Amino acid sequence: MTGTLTIAGIGPGDEAMVTPEVSAALAAATDIVGYAPYVARVRRRTGLALHPSDNRTELKRAGEALRLASEGRHVVVVSSGDPGVFAMAAAVCEQIESGPAAWRGLDLEIVPGVTAMLAVAARVGAPLGHDFCALSLSDNLKPWPVIERRLDAAAQAGFVIALYNPISRARPWQLPAALERLRRHLPATTPTVFGRAVGRADENIAVTTLQAADPAGADMATLVIVGSAETRLVPRPGHAPLVYTPRSASA
Amino acid sequence: MTGTLTIAGIGPGDEAMVTPEVSAALAAATDIVGYAPYVARVRRRTGLALHPSDNRTELKRAGEALRLASEGRHVVVVSSGDPGVFAMAAAVCEQIESGPAAWRGLDLEIVPGVTAMLAVAARVGAPLGHDFCALSLSDNLKPWPVIERRLDAAAQAGFVIALYNPISRARPWQLPAALERLRRHLPATTPTVFGRAVGRADENIAVTTLQAADPAGADMATLVIVGSAETRLVPRPGHAPLVYTPRSASA
Numbered sequence: 001m002t003g004t005l006t007i008a009g010i011g012p013g014d015e016a017m018v019t020p021e022v023s024a025a026l027a028a029a030t031d032i033v034g035y036a037p038y039v040a041r042v043r044r045r046t047g048l049a050l051h052p053s054d055n056r057t058e059l060k061r062a063g064e065a066l067r068l069a070s071e072g073r074h075v076v077v078v079s080s081g082d083p084g085v086f087a088m089a090a091a092v093c094e095q096i097e098s099g100p101a102a103w104r105g106l107d108l109e110i111v112p113g114v115t116a117m118l119a120v121a122a123r124v125g126a127p128l129g130h131d132f133c134a135l136s137l138s139d140n141l142k143p144w145p146v147i148e149r150r151l152d153a154a155a156q157a158g159f160v161i162a163l164y165n166p167i168s169r170a171r172p173w174q175l176p177a178a179l180e181r182l183r184r185h186l187p188a189t190t191p192t193v194f195g196r197a198v199g200r201a202d203e204n205i206a207v208t209t210l211q212a213a214d215p216a217g218a219d220m221a222t223l224v225i226v227g228s229a230e231t232r233l234v235p236r237p238g239h240a241p242l243v244y245t246p247r248s249a250s251a
Numbered sequence: 252m253t254g255t256l257t258i259a260g261i262g263p264g265d266e267a268m269v270t271p272e273v274s275a276a277l278a279a280a281t282d283i284v285g286y287a288p289y290v291a292r293v294r295r296r297t298g299l300a301l302h303p304s305d306n307r308t309e310l311k312r313a314g315e316a317l318r319l320a321s322e323g324r325h326v327v328v329v330s331s332g333d334p335g336v337f338a339m340a341a342a343v344c345e346q347i348e349s350g351p352a353a354w355r356g357l358d359l360e361i362v363p364g365v366t367a368m369l370a371v372a373a374r375v376g377a378p379l380g381h382d383f384c385a386l387s388l389s390d391n392l393k394p395w396p397v398i399e400r401r402l403d404a405a406a407q408a409g410f411v412i413a414l415y416n417p418i419s420r421a422r423p424w425q426l427p428a429a430l431e432r433l434r435r436h437l438p439a440t441t442p443t444v445f446g447r448a449v450g451r452a453d454e455n456i457a458v459t460t461l462q463a464a465d466p467a468g469a470d471m472a473t474l475v476i477v478g479s480a481e482t483r484l485v486p487r488p489g490h491a492p493l494v495y496t497p498r499s500a501s502a
Binding site: 014019090111114119131134150152239242 | 260262265266267268269270271272275309333334335336337340341342343344345347348355356358359361362363364365366369370372373374376377378379380381382383384385386387392393394397400401403404405407408409410483485486487488489490493495496497498499500501
């Protein structure tokens, strides 16, 4: 029996944002591997083994999934959002590169999903409507000066910036430091969006400015979007303001 | 009767990548507005009016959608991929800002989708597994020097680069110039991916290097991903090689 490994993006939380391709992969699985809160989103059924794990054990989790697949199981690794954006696909690739040669022969499929920045952007307008970047603020796996350099480069060159993993109990000062850094380059009025748990009961979206942005409003599940100097705020009577970045840019 | 305007992302082409939320919006629409090839992907039914339009008429198309909604219709603007990424959401926001005050009072919903870079990345591994940017190579709405500055900044700072709108009949030299520019900053062996029409019959994915990347392999529907200096290629016997960017980065 030949096993398979699928890495599927289950979106930011709302079942209505899970693609049919991902649902089909879940329906065909014998084993679900992933961070416990994501595994908990998969419907239980007879014959489906669940393998929830803790946060920050990505490589171990990837290895477990590869072992199960090499034993002939049909394994789905579930990732929040899209599996290729600050999620499990890279960890599985790392394990395939460094692991037993047989793992390179496994049938591997990666099924995309709606990543957090797209879901948050959709809630407020089109802040990613022009050139943008996605940057993880976690310095667990890269030195902080690299992050600073990327923040400087992105802001100076006019990219809108989506910040993943902005803050956690173990990383309390990185988001304040990043916002302070960006204030050197961008106007105080630059529209800034904090979004979390899009499509879930505890969804929270806040639109503010770079000057007023308060890191206390973010947690591990928050996605922060800092506009470019071109990003605009459009007030709407009776509706939340629109935040968007025009398709054109000046020199 | 109160109209509504929904801007929905129908993904890169495969029905299995269209979220249930988007399908529900299409099912509830009275009018579909969009670039003709995208409108053609919507199932026809009695009572559904289709309003296909040409490429490069985004503002006019957005205005048409807003007018129909203000007349009480339930309008869905269809965008390929995600509507917020180099697509119709920004054009609609621009029209809302500059148009009649009543347009600001309309019920507007943006429904995210799987944008091309996520679908292409999933086909080859996890090239967007670490910090990355998305950049349109079209200089119709921004000066070429702005694009050059962004290419330089992104490559020097270590972002993986996803290039949207890389080439067209009217813009033949921009992709060659961009690749040449990136070669100044990145190793010749940097993995580079050309992907088009993911999930469609004419899907084509090619993995090459920055040195060997040939613009002739791209057309208007191609999404190009140029790795960072950290992006890796993992050969796999019997399978296409994996391309991924490790989650860690050195200084």
